[in-house]
Amino acid sequence: MKNHIIERVKDYIRAPFAFPGGYQKVLVMSDGAVLCHACAADNFRLIVESTRNQVPLDQWAADYVDLFLEGEPEQCEHCYATIHAAYCECQECEPGDEPGDEPEEVNQ
Numbered sequence: 001m002k003n004h005i006i007e008r009v010k011d012y013i014r015a016p017f018a019f020p021g022g023y024q025k026v027l028v029m030s031d032g033a034v035l036c037h038a039c040a041a042d043n044f045r046l047i048v049e050s051t052r053n054q055v056p057l058d059q060w061a062a063d064y065v066d067l068f069l070e071g072e073p074e075q076c077e078h079c080y081a082t083i084h085a086a087y088c089e090c091q092e093c094e095p096g097d098e099p100g101d102e103p104e105e106v107n108q
């Protein structure tokens with residue numbers, strides 16, 4: 001079971017986007033935090049050690065890797081990079097949905 005999640009983490013580092021489809025994946029740690037694939041790669045040894053020998057409140061124990069299909073963007077716990085869902089609808093991913101970006105005329 002624990003080796004299984006380590007394989008999933010390796011897979012996430014190699015391919016942060018699922019194939020086929022290109023869907024974003026996320027690594028969720030045992031404390032509920034999310035890690036981007038770059039931080040997972042940088043800290044892979046820590047993750048392996050912590051996942052194999054879990055101690056309470058250990059921040060590097062991996063819980064699962066899953067597809068991140070929709071919902072609010074997540075933030076990497078380590079580098080604060082924003083991770084967008086495959087079908088993210090935030091301003092950054094879906095610009096132009098709201099035409100009201102220009103400042104309103106207040107003097108009339």
Ligand SMILES: [Zn+2]
Pocket residue numbers: 035036037038039040076077078079080081
């Ligand atoms: Zn990160």
Ligand SMILES: [Zn+2]
Pocket residue numbers: 073084085088089090091092093094
């Ligand atoms: Zn987005």
